[in-house]
Amino acid sequence: MGCKILVIDDEFEIVEFIKAILKTKGHTVLGAYDGEEGWEILLRERPDLAIVDLRMPKVSGLEFCRRVRRTPEIATMPLLVISSLGAVSDKPESFWAAGLRADDFLSKPFEPLALLGRVEYLLRRTSYLSQNNRKEEFEKSRAAEIPVHQPPPEWKEDPAEVVRLFVESWNRGDFLSEFETLADEMIGGISRDEYINRRMRVFQAAASNRHEQHVLDLFVKVSHMMAAVDCLREDITGGTRVAKHERYLLRKTSDGWKIVSVRSKPISKADA
Template sequence: MTSPIAYKILVIDDHPETLNIIQRVLQQQGYNVLGARSGFRGLSLADSESPDLIMVDGMMPEMDGWEVCRRVRGTPKLADIPIIMFTAVDEAEQKLAGFDAGADDYLTKPTEPDELLERVRMILEDRTPKAAAETRLHEPLPEKKKPKPRESGGRVTNTISFPNSGSVTAVLGARGGAGATTLAINLAYSLATAGRDTTLVDLDLIQGHIALYLSQKHENGLNHVLTQPESRWREALPAEMSKYSEHLDLLLTHAQLASEPLPLRPEQTLSLLQPLIKPGHHLVIDCGHQLTDVVESVLSQANQIIVCLRPERVALANARLLLEHLHEIAPPETAVRAIIFDFSGLMAIPHESLEKFLNHPLTAILPVSPTEMNQAVNKSIPLVQLNPQAKTSLLIRQIAQQLIKA
C-alpha cells in the first residue's frame, strides 16, 4: 500500500464534533483530510478536489448521505470514488439502501477508531492515490500492441448440447474475488470424497486460478489443447487432464497474463466439454466472473448454476442484475443458486433482507475465516480438506449432497 499521506479523504457530516473526531483520527495516520458539513458542500469539494475516498453520514438535513451517494455515482467524473457511509441507524434495510445508492461500505456510529481505520485501509488498499497518478500524466505511455480482431461469436443456437446423463454445475462470481474459484474447488473435492467421479474445469484462459490455488505443475491443460488443430481436441483431451485424487480429475488452464487469450468460440466449448459428461459423473466448471459468450454457452447447458457474491455494494448490485439475467437465459429446469461468502465475519445484514434485495433466495452464507483461508492457500489444499469439521466445510458438503440428489 502507498503511504497514506498520498491519499485524500473527504468526510461529510453535519455534526461538527463528529466531523472533527473523524478528521483528527485520519490525520493522525497521515491522511490528507477535507471536511464538509453538508451534502451540497461535500459534492462541491468532491468535484473540485477529486478525493480518493468519500466518507458520508447518512442522516443529514437538506441532502442526506443516500442522496450524496446517488449523485456521486451519477457524475461520471466522480463515479469511481469509493464511499463509506456511517450512521447511527443500525438497520439492515438502511444498510441495503446505502449499498443500493452506491456506498461501498457501511459503519455504524459510534465506531471505534481502529475499526474505522481498518475499513479505510481495506478500501484504499488496491487503489493508486490520484495525486500519485497525476505525477505520471506526462510520462510516455508504453507502446500498445494492436489488438487482434475479435471473432464474432453470438449466442449458441443449441445445435450442440450436453448429454442428459451426468451433472453439470457452473460456478460464477458476481465480481472478482467473490469466491467462485474457492467454491468450485471445494465443491468438486466434496463430491469426490463422497465417492462421486468428478471433473473440475477452469474456463479462465488468462488467470488460471485453480492451478495456482492447488499448486498444480502440469504445464499443459486446456491452453495446450487449444493450440492444436480443432479436429484433434477431443483426442488430445485425456492427456491434458491432471489426477488430483481417486475420484477427482482436473482440466486446468495456466496463467497467460502477458499473452493474447487463445480464441475459443461457444460451440467449440460445448463440443470440447461433451466427452466429460458421463453417466453418474459430475462436472464442476469455474466460469470466473465475466459473462462472455463462452460462459453463456456453458450456462445454457448446466443443470445447476451457482452465483457467488460477497456482502458489499458492487457484488450485491452485480448479483441482482446477474440473477435477473440468468432467469432469462437459463433453461426452466436449471436450478439457479446464490451463495454469499463472508470473509470478514462482520456481516450483520439478516438473511431475509439480503434475499429481498437480490429478489432471489440464498442457498447459504459461508463464513470463511481469513486465517483458515490463508492456511489452505499456503498448503495448496481445499478448505474442506484443511478443517473438515469447520462450519464452512460442513455447509459446502451439504451443498454437494444437494447436487448429488438433484
C-alpha cells in the same frame, strides 16, 4: 504518503473525531457539515475518498452518492457511507452499501480501528485496480441499474452460486463478497477488516502476474443442512492456464450457505 479525504457529517463532533483518526495516518482531511457544502468541496478539491453521513441537511447521503455516480469525472470515486441506521437494522452493512451504490458502509458508533480498516481497504483497492477497469464496472452497473458487483439477492440460497462468487471475487479484488461466502470455520476468528487487508496484500503481490480465476463447471449434491460442490476451475497466471478440481463443503446457516472447507488439486493431462 497520505491521501486527500473528504468527511461530510452534520455533527461537528463526528467530523472532528474522524479527522483526528485519519490524520494519524498522514491523510489530509477536508470537512463539511451538510451535503451541499460537501458537494462543492468535492468538485473543487477532487479527494481520493469521501466519507458521507447518510442523513444530512440540504443534500442527503443517498442523493450525494447518486450525484457522484451520475457525474462521469468523479463516478469512480470511492464512497464510504456512515450512519446510525445500520446499528438498529437487521440488514448487513453490505446491504446498505449496495443500496446506496457506495463502496462500503460503516455503522455508527464505530471504533477508530474499524474506520481505518475500511479506509485503508478502499484506498488500496483504488490503487491496484486500474481506472479503466473501475470505469467499465461503473458503466455496467449504471446500465443494469444495480450496484457494482452486487450479486443477485438469492445467491446465498444456492450452494453453487456461493462457490462461484467465492472463486471469481478474486478477479475484481472484491474481498468483502468473498468474506461473506465463508463460515466461521474458514475465517479462523479474524475480523472482516483484517481478512480483507490480508487478501489485499496477496492481491497486490500477484498483480504483476495478471492472475485470474474462472469457474468452468459446478456439480452440487445437497443433503439436509450440508452441501458438497465439485468445482472445475481454470486459473490463468501470466498467460499460463492451469485446470483444477476442488471439493467445497458448505453448511446451511441462518444467513444462507457458507463454505466450511475446500480441497484442491491440479488436473493433470492424464486426468483430463
